[in-house]
Amino acid sequence: MSARTIDGKAFAATVREKVSRHVARIKSEVGLTPGLAVVLVGEDPASQVYVRSKGRQTREAGMNSFEHKLDADASEAALLSIIEKLNNDPAVHGILVQLPLPGHINEDLVINSIDPSKDVDGFHISNVGLLGTGQKCMVPCTPLGCLMMLRDHHGSLSGLNAVVIGRSNIVGKPMAQLLLKDSCTVTIAHSRTGDLPDVVSDADIVVAAVGRPQIVKGDWIGKGATVIDVGINRVERNGKTALVGDVDFESASKVAGAITPVPGGVGPMTIACLLANTATACCRANGIAEPESLTA
Ligand code: NAD
Numbered sequence: 001m002s003a004r005t006i007d008g009k010a011f012a013a014t015v016r017e018k019v020s021r022h023v024a025r026i027k028s029e030v031g032l033t034p035g036l037a038v039v040l041v042g043e044d045p046a047s048q049v050y051v052r053s054k055g056r057q058t059r060e061a062g063m064n065s066f067e068h069k070l071d072a073d074a075s076e077a078a079l080l081s082i083i084e085k086l087n088n089d090p091a092v093h094g095i096l097v098q099l100p101l102p103g104h105i106n107e108d109l110v111i112n113s114i115d116p117s118k119d120v121d122g123f124h125i126s127n128v129g130l131l132g133t134g135q136k137c138m139v140p141c142t143p144l145g146c147l148m149m150l151r152d153h154h155g156s157l158s159g160l161n162a163v164v165i166g167r168s169n170i171v172g173k174p175m176a177q178l179l180l181k182d183s184c185t186v187t188i189a190h191s192r193t194g195d196l197p198d199v200v201s202d203a204d205i206v207v208a209a210v211g212r213p214q215i216v217k218g219d220w221i222g223k224g225a226t227v228i229d230v231g232i233n234r235v236e237r238n239g240k241t242a243l244v245g246d247v248d249f250e251s252a253s254k255v256a257g258a259i260t261p262v263p264g265g266v267g268p269m270t271i272a273c274l275l276a277n278t279a280t281a282c283c284r285a286n287g288i289a290e291p292e293s294l295t296a
Helices: 008-030 045-060 076-087 107-111 125-132 141-154 172-181 196-201 249-255 266-285
Strands: 035-041 064-070 094-097 161-165 185-189 205-208 226-229 233-237 240-244
Touching: 008 045, 008 141, 008 266, 035 045, 035 076, 035 266, 045 064, 045 266, 064 076, 076 094, 076 107, 094 266, 125 172, 141 172, 141 205, 141 226, 141 266, 161 172, 161 196, 172 185, 172 205, 185 196
Parallel strands: 035 064, 035 094, 161 185, 161 205, 205 226
Antiparallel strands: 233 240
């Protein structure tokens, strides 16, 4: 048996298309243009690439993109002051502070200074609490993208056994909350989990968010399971750098029912969901009906 490869690139294109259509509707019906502000501190090359890509895709979806760049040695107070201005700017519906921040800046303090209704990353403590209690909130982009792909593949997720490997605040924990909200039976595995292969073997859905290249092997996976690989790991191969996931794609795709590749799986969905969250935030701030398929 060979698994269906879930094409995240194509799926993300359909999400962006839906966002563009919704943005056009918001513009024509209420004369508003959703706006996303991205704040970057320092010159981390990977962060600069992400920020450029976010700006380009935001504009392509018909939304306004605002970029704020600060030097690596900018003070925490300077960053908080920018966030306060963005919180009070009616043209800005979403605010994203690119992480990680330099060590002298308190990340929690910064994230929790963002207006929760503009927190398109879904990391503000209010949104974390709302998600944990199953209420309407801004949902973190990467788990939202995984959920959209799972819903698309399975239809209903109700009653399925899901194992999330990884318990980070950014991926693992919100992913588990979303699956629970969709009535899965959820297990969260992590670095101290005893027999990980045994835990994984019972799952109908496996979400791997570990950050260890190809740690999840094909013989761990139950026959026909759906495997979502969040991991992005750089490895050296034949003198070149290659990107691999947390799942050993070759062996896993022989047993799984469906699987996301790396690259081209979860990665493209993350920015698509950021755009979706910005459109959703704009709708909520202005009492406009939001498109259900773009939220959790
Ligand atoms: P993290 O380092 O914050 O968390 C990793 C988690 O994995 C931890 O909870 C830890 O307990 C668990 N873990 C570590 N070693 C383990 C082991 N041997 N067995 C079982 N569990 C183990 O990482 P993160 O921010 O959650 O990211 C995880 C991966 O997802 C990384 O590769 C990251 O680059 C990737 N990522 C991708 C996207 C995307 O857009 N596709 C977004 C965010 C993160």
